[in-house]
Amino acid sequence: MHKIEVPEANITFDFPESALEFNQEQTILFSKLLLLYQSGQITFKQLQIHLTYHFLNLKRRADFTKSENNQVAENIYQIGKLVKDYFTEYRENEETKYKVKMDFYIQKIPKLTVDGIEFYGPTDALFNTVYGEYLQVMNHFTEFSKTKSLDDLDAMVATIYRPQKDNYKKLKTSTEYDGDIRKKFNANLTANYVSFISKLDLETKYAIYLYVASCQHFIANCSALDIGGGNSIDLSQLFNGDETEANGLGMLGTLFSLAETKAFGNIKEVAEQNTYDVFAYLVKQSQDYKKLKKNART
Known part of the structure; x- marks a missing residue:
């Protein structure tokens, strides 16, 4: 489990390193977003952002179009890179695509x-x-x-x-x-x-x-x-x-x-x-x- 610290607020967030560390709610949300990504309804970047917000339990979403939220956007983007660890990256038709890793064999939905x-x-x-x-x-x-x-x-x-x-x-x-x-x-x-x-x-x-x-x-x-x-x-x-x-x-x-x-x-x-x-x-x-x-x- 990744530990993400926010010193200013004295808060530490847990962020799963792999699907082996997902809970039931995270597993189902991941499945939902994966379906949307596979069907072309969201981009991989959108999948990263949605998962990051949920996994960090962030209720309030900043308006990234405002300059004062640039640092927040950068932080979310950097943390969101961890989502790539749930996938294998490959190239197809000169395009980068992502295939989910088979790390779901632990029973999360009993x-x-x-x-x-x-x-x-x-x-x-x-x-x-x-x-x-x-x-x-x-x-x-x-x-x-x-x-x-x-x-x-x-x-x-x-x-x-x-x-x-x-x-x-x-x-x-x-x-x-x-x-x-x-x-x-x-x-x-x-x-x-x-x-x-x-x-x-x-x-x-x-x-x-x-x-x-x-x-x-x-x-x-x-x-x-x-x-x-x-x-x-x-x-x-x-x-x-x-x-x-x-x-x-x-x-x-x-x-x-x-x-x-x-x-x-x-x-x-x-x-x-x-x-x-x-x-x-x-x-x-x-x-x-x-x-x-x-x-x-x-």
């Missing part, structure tokens, strides 16, 4: 409320998702990335945001509690959840899109996932650099392949396994195959 019904989201980096849920959310994520269809965006959000488990208060104290407040994933119920999720504002749903995109980026580039006991695994080898569509594995194919091995059981049972447990198994399979291939050459 709960949504629609028509009085609460929907709970997954934890950081999709850690508490099951494999069938992961496959479905990535399918909708990929389709929205291609088509920008709001139906796909709604289905993506509705896949991972679900109501609280029945009898949750009693269940969470029992030995059967799996640590997830959400109802068990059931693909057949997604359409029902969509009827509620579709009523959310676009910036909130797009903020969740950034979260899913960042989670997949984290997974596809994670070369040292801590699995305890001083051990780690390299998930990146499973994706071959393909993180946008998450099909480096031939995703759906792995569901059937794993079912054939009986490592987790049938297709339904594989789909109900924790996503990261499945990844860990696939990494081991990949490593065993490479060893077998290497030994065959010697």
